[in-house]
Amino acid sequence: MTSPFNRxxxxxxxxxxxxxxxxxxxxxxxxxxxxxxxxxxxRRAHRKLASRQALAREYEKADIxxxxxxxxxxxxxxESYQAELEAGFSSWQLEVRGLVDNPxxxxxxxxxALPQRTQITRHDCVEGWSAIGEWTGPQLSEVLDAAKVQxxxxxxxxxxxxxxxxxAYYESVDMVDAYHxxxxxxxxxxxxxxxxxxxxxxxxxxxxxxGYKHAKFLTAIEAVASLDDIGLGKxxxxxxxxxxxxxxxx
Amino acid sequence: xxxxxxxxxxxxSTRIWxxxxxxxxxxxxxxxxxxxxxxxxxxxxxxxxxxxxxWLNVIRFPGWATIPGRYDLAExxxxxALAAWPFALALLFMWIAMLMNRHFSHDITTSKAEWRPSFxxxxxxxxxxxxxxxxxxxxxxxxxQKLSYGLVLGxxxxxxxxxxxxxxxxxxxxxxxxxxxLGGRQSARSIHFITAFSLLAFFIVHIVLVLITGPFRQIKxxxxxxxx
Numbered sequence: 402m403t404s405p406f407n408r409x410x411x412x413x414x415x416x417x418x419x420x421x422x423x424x425x426x427x428x429x430x431x432x433x434x435x436x437x438x439x440x441x442x443x444r445r446a447h448r449k450l451a452s453r454q455a456l457a458r459e460y461e462k463a464d465i466x467x468x469x470x471x472x473x474x475x476x477x478x479x480e481s482y483q484a485e486l487e488a489g490f491s492s493w494q495l496e497v498r499g500l501v502d503n504p505x506x507x508x509x510x511x512x513x514a515l516p517q518r519t520q521i522t523r524h525d526c527v528e529g530w531s532a533i534g535e536w537t538g539p540q541l542s543e544v545l546d547a548a549k550v551q552x553x554x555x556x557x558x559x560x561x562x563x564x565x566x567x568x569a570y571y572e573s574v575d576m577v578d579a580y581h582x583x584x585x586x587x588x589x590x591x592x593x594x595x596x597x598x599x600x601x602x603x604x605x606x607x608x609x610x611x612g613y614k615h616a617k618f619l620t621a622i623e624a625v626a627s628l629d630d631i632g633l634g635k636x637x638x639x640x641x642x643x644x645x646x647x648x649x650x651x
Numbered sequence: 652x653x654x655x656x657x658x659x660x661x662x663x664s665t666r667i668w669x670x671x672x673x674x675x676x677x678x679x680x681x682x683x684x685x686x687x688x689x690x691x692x693x694x695x696x697x698x699x700x701x702x703x704x705x706w707l708n709v710i711r712f713p714g715w716a717t718i719p720g721r722y723d724l725a726e727x728x729x730x731x732a733l734a735a736w737p738f739a740l741a742l743l744f745m746w747i748a749m750l751m752n753r754h755f756s757h758d759i760t761t762s763k764a765e766w767r768p769s770f771x772x773x774x775x776x777x778x779x780x781x782x783x784x785x786x787x788x789x790x791x792x793x794x795x796q797k798l799s800y801g802l803v804l805g806x807x808x809x810x811x812x813x814x815x816x817x818x819x820x821x822x823x824x825x826x827x828x829x830x831x832x833l834g835g836r837q838s839a840r841s842i843h844f845i846t847a848f849s850l851l852a853f854f855i856v857h858i859v860l861v862l863i864t865g866p867f868r869q870i871k872x873x874x875x876x877x878x879x
Contacts, residue, residue: 427719427726436729439736444821451825458827460697470700523697523836525820527724529690530700531836609821644725650821651732 444648447609453577457608460521465591466532469524471598474563474570477618482562489594490602495586499558499623502549509588509602515539518585526612527649534599536606537589542580544622554624558631559605559616565638572616573628573636573647574607583608586619611649613639659791660876664748668741669873672808675738676850678718678730679811683847685717685727693844697835706841739812745804758791759801765794783864803853807846814843 426432477483485493490509497505519537541557557579561570578584585606588595595601600617607614614637628634633641640647661669692705699705714720718730749755764770774794777783783793792800816822817830817839833839861869871877 427729436733439729439733442736443732443819447819447821447825450822455824457820457824458830464697466698466700468701523820525818525836526700527689527728529686529840530692530694531698532700533698609824611820639725644723644729646725646728646732648821651728651819 440646440648440651443651447650448577454581455609457522457583460523460533462521462535464533465521465535469532469534469590469599470526470530471596472526472528472612474565474617475598477563477597479562482618486597486601493602495603495619496560496621497544497548497623498621499625500551500554501545501624502551503547505544505548507544512539512586512588512603515543518582519589520583520585520606520608522583522606522608524612524615527645535589535591536585536587536604537592538585538587538603538606540582541584541586541605541622542582544586545579545624548624550624553626556625556628556636558621558623558625558628559619560621560623561616562618562620565642567642568632568638570616570618570638571632572605572607572614572638573625573631574610574614578607578609581607581609586622609650613637613645614649659878661873662748662752662754663876664745664752665754666873666876668745668748671737671741672745675734675741676854678734679738680847680851681716681718682727682730682734684712685719685722686724686731687844688712688717688722689724693841694837695834695841696837697830699837709844735812735815738808742804742808742812749804759797759804761794761797761801765797770794781863783860799853799856803850807850807853810846811843811850814839814846818843 427436485491493509495507495512497507516539517537518540519535521533521535523531523533525531545557554576556573556575559572559574561572563570574584583606587604587606588602590596590599590604595604600615600619603619605614605616605619625631628636628647632638635641636647637645639645687709688711691709691711692699692702693707693709694705702708714722717727719726746755749759771794778793778795813829814833816826817833818836823830823836830836830839833842868877
């Protein structure tokens with residue numbers, strides 16, 4: 402019934418899997434398609450299991466981490482930024498542009514004048530660590546509604562003042578996360594202006610995803626139909642240059 | 652005990668699950684070691700970022716032990732998130748199959764008699780002597796086998812899924828109580844790590860026992876079923 406050939410093939414197949422060749426698989430188009438698909442299954446499963454507007458856990462003041470770790474860019478050396486930092490970001494501008502009827506340029510005072518949300522949340526880094534902080538700022542939905550986002554917009558891009566080796570930092574989310582009640586444009590951390598290491602003067606909070614989605618040193622918010630023409634088309638600096646997953650809810 | 656001798660054959664569902672599980676688990680474990688290298692500290696509670704607060708400083712796992720073979724957090728996470736699907740779905744399938752074909756109640760569930768200290772002690776002695784022919788009271792598997800398979804299928808593998816979900820910020824809003832139950836996100840991460848290494852310990856013992864008791868027959872039987 403069982404020819405030795407079959408058995409040998411089966412064993413050889415298992416051995417090949419055990420010894421790896423994993424990198425080759427990962428670099429192949431099939432491997433990329435598979436991991437991209439798995440990422441999408443996780444996103445859809447998460448959103449099926451929780452409501453799309455389900456809130457991330459909020460904590461008490463007593464839970465706040467004594468020092469909120471800075472990671473990624475912790476200092477911007479450009480003189481223009483340092484001058485802004487000195488001046489308390491008095492002439493910092495946040496542009497709202499792209500597929501909007503009403504493009505805007507907001508000053509820090511404009512941002513502080515909007516209705517504010519304060520939330521004590523846990524920040525989870527892709528590396529594995531977590532810290533809790535209290536963030537304050539207007540909901541992104543508030544700003545998007547004022548700018549009147551057009552029908553065809555599917556993603557919101559966040560532009561940043563910091564750069565890494567391969568280019569400027571940026572990030573993006575879809576409309577589910579853009580309009581999530583806890584998605585805020587934070588200008589305060591633990592009741593004070595955000596320190597430089599944490600993204601002064603403005604940092605996005607995308608509470609149901611990992612830290613690299615929370616764009617720091619925010620300069621512009623852009624509504625777009627597709628991510629294809631932004632950067633290398635994968636929706637963020639780490640996604641473009643280092644293969645990180647666009648959906649960072651895992 | 653029924654008069655009919657219990658079948659020694661591995662059910663097709665068991666064999667399919669065994670190999671999907673083995674391959675997924677190897678990928679999950681080795682890509683997990685790569686992910687661990689990104690922040691080699693484990694904490695209890697919800698938060699933790701300062702190595703000074705860690706309960707364990709984990710070693711840096713060498714390239715031969717990780718997937719991919721060099722430090723690459725993004726690619727390791729891709730492997731981890733991909734292999735999680737066959738792993739979790741196969742376990743669900745195995746549980747349904749095992750309850751339906753009575754593999755669980757016939758072969759893995761222990762009887763009261765087997766929990767007698769004298770019986771357990773005898774089983775330990777027999778294993779230590781290298782005698783793997785089981786007491787017919789126990790059935791297809793010895794007491795120690797039942798106990799370890801029960802722990803792996805009933806506790807350790809499900810715990811890997813549960814703790815993996817709990818450390819996913821996108822999943823947490825669906826069941827924040829789960830993260831609380833596990834003692835916070837960093838505790839869940841620690842339990843994920845501890846359970847993974849408990850499974851490695853099981854894996855090593857499992858492989859050693861297969862090698863001692865006739866690896867070719869054992870592997871053949873886990874592929875083709877074996878004699879009834």
